Amino acid sequence: MLDLKTIRSDPDRVREAMSRRGLQNGEAAVGELLTLDEERRAAVRRGDDLRARRNEVSRVIGELKQKGEDASGLIEEMRTVGREIGELEDQVSEADRRTQTLLLNLPNCPLREVDPGGEESNRLIREWGEPVAHPFPARPHWELGEELGVLDLPRGAKVSGSGFTVLRGAGARLQRVLIDWMLDLHVQRHGYEELRVPYLVTEESLTGTGQLPKFAEDSYLTERDDLWLIPTAEVPLTNLHRDELLGADQLPLRYTAYSPCFRREAGAAGADTRGLLRVHQFDKVELVRYETPERSREALEELTAEAEEVLQELGLAYRVIRLAAGDLGFSSAMTYDLEVWAPGVEKWLEVSSCSNCLDYQARRVNVRYRPAPGERPEFVHTLNGSALALPRLMVALFETYQREDGSVEMPSVLQERLGFSELVPPSHS
RNA sequence: GGAGGGGUGGCCGAGCGGCUAAGGCACCGGUCUUGAAAACCGAGGUCGGGUGAAUGCCCGCGUGGGUUCGAGUCCCACCCCCUCCGCCA
Structure with a gap:
């Protein structure tokens, strides 16, 4: 607000x-x-x-x-x-x-350095790693996953309809290990506190972060109890300190949480419908920070770097995009998107969106801090970023580390936790 | 889900529809002291918001309505917390 x-x-x-x-x-x-x-x-x-x-x-x-x-x-x-x-x-x-x-219903004001215009005006900030060029025809993840027996799309659709997926066996384990590993990374290396949060929230919470009132069609509502399924853990994390007056010494607050995310994708019918590219329910590890106004600009760079680190550790090529004003989320004043290269579908996939909301959300959720004893309270600045969204990360892993025989190598940082070093099709094992 | 109890300042806690919301604790200021504690002093001060050029004025007793010249107090609805019962992974 x-x-x-x-x-x-x-x-x-x-x-x-x-x-x-x-x-x-x-x-x-x-x-x-x-x-x-x-x-x-x-x-x-x-x-x-x-x-x-x-x-x-x-x-x-x-x-x-x-x-x-x-x-x-x-x-x-x-x-x-x-x-x-x-x-x-x-x-x-x-x-x-x-x-x-x-x-x-009025969105946040973009920061000065944010370019005007829509998606076409998004700016490439930096790139990391070389997009792999396989010496064989790269295949999309849905083929690989299906063959490996780790991705069961038809049964996901049977149980819940299109846009819902089932991971099995080593695939399910891979996703669980990724979540575990990412949480550890942010807790141990970046100083975040890990939280487990509710996945159903009140209308007030969804209004606090900016999903409501304008984007009601994008979220799932449980009508009996008027509770909404969260589209991201940003919602519970940013509402955590609603109506609180914090001391300056409490800032910054850094929270990380894993949660499933539920999105109706109301306006996206027909786009990216195959495989794991756009689904109604997906897992994500989220980062949220409460910062002082003086530090928030710098904090966005830090938070983005923390999300990037996940991709670097996994050895995946990615690029950082600064969104133009017209492509910004409703509550954001500036956003960096992280896009990872997926050679099978030949696309850059958005796996993270790191935003500085300034005091826009803080005003909605009424979270303030006292800069110094005796001074008037001010609104904090809130930031959030995915680190990372799982399905598209899985896509990039499968398609990047695929071999010609249809097997998929596991990134070395995960092998010990996984207890295996590759995914092999049943016929080859 | 049922029954009962509760929600008042930073904290505890009183408050027959009427002046300015008792009292205590804490903190702050002052006296005393080498310093501190204790004690004492003070119709004093303490939180948030709104409005105004301003001494100021207005609002806030869980939330929202209502009754009244006037509501912390009476009425209605709701929320949250505690205890017991029921159900339950």
């Missing part, structure tokens, strides 16, 4: 930011917010004055009654004042309601 005070004092900056995102109705929203704000403040001022008077007179009425004197004139007068206060209160809460609606 943007700060109403910023909109009031520098509306042009917000208008410019919205247009950089390519938002057509940003202009109108800002204008409406300014008008509402004006009206609201006038009503508040008037109401406060009347309340001050009512407090005063009510005290006098109390005194008169105590002395057994008549106060009916004052009571009659206050009846009118009370009615007027009620009307003004209605005006204020109506203005608040409309203001909230507008603010909740």
Whole structure:
């Protein structure tokens, strides 16, 4: 959520930011917010004055009654004042309601260095490793996985419909070991605290991170209890300190959690439907940081590097992309995407999205900190990033480390944990 | 799911519909002291938000409604916590 005070004092900056995102109705929203704000403040001022008077007179009425004197004139007068206060209160809460609606539907302002334009304007920041060129025709992961007996797509669809997958045997184990290994990496090397969190959350939590109210169609809702399935562990992790006032010495907070992620992919019908590229349920290890405003820019670089480290350790070629304003997520002010090379499908696959949300989410979830004793509380900055999303990582592993005979070598960092060094088709074993 | 109890400042805890929400603890300030503790002093101060140029004023007693000239207090709904019972991996 943007700060109403910023909109009031520098509306042009917000208008410019919205247009950089390519938002057509940003202009109108800002204008409406300014008008509402004006009206609201006038009503508040008037109401406060009347309340001050009512407090005063009510005290006098109390005194008169105590002395057994008549106060009916004052009571009659206050009846009118009370009615007027009620009307003004209605005006204020109506203005608040409309203001909230507008603010909740306005995305974050991109940072200065974020390029304008849509996906086509995304900027390549750096590359790591050489995309493998197999001396044989590289095959897609669904063929390899199916042959190896570790990926059972038809049965996933049978049990839950399209977009749901089943991993078996060594494939299931590989995924579990990857999760375990990534969590250890972030805890032991990067200083994160590991958390296990709920996968069902309230509407309020989903509103806090920005998925609601605008993107309700993208998430699963359990209607009996009005709880939502999380699309990412970012939701519980960022809502963890909702309505808290932290001490400066508590920051930064770094949390990592594994969770399954549930996404309806409402607008994506027909795209990337094969194999593991786009599914309704997938596993992910997430990183979330709470930082001071001074450090958040730098913290995004750190967090991105921490996600990259996973790919480096696995020896997978990837590139880092800085998203253009129009491609940014709703709550993000700046995002780096990590794309890993998958030679079988011949695509760069997004396996991580690392974002600095500044105080946008913090304002929604109301998480503040006191910069120094005696100073006024300020909103913290929140950051999040995948490290990493499992299915596409599995795709890259399978397709990168495949051999001509259909077997797949395991990355050396995992071999000891796995207890095996390669996946071999049943016919070859 | 059923029954009962509870939610008031940083913490504990009182609060017949009426002046400014008792009292205690803690912290801060002052006196005393070489220093500290203890003791004493103080109609004092302490949290968050809103609004205003400002001394200020307004709001906040779990949340949201309602009654009233006036609600921590009365009414309604909901949330959370504790105890017991039931169910359950």
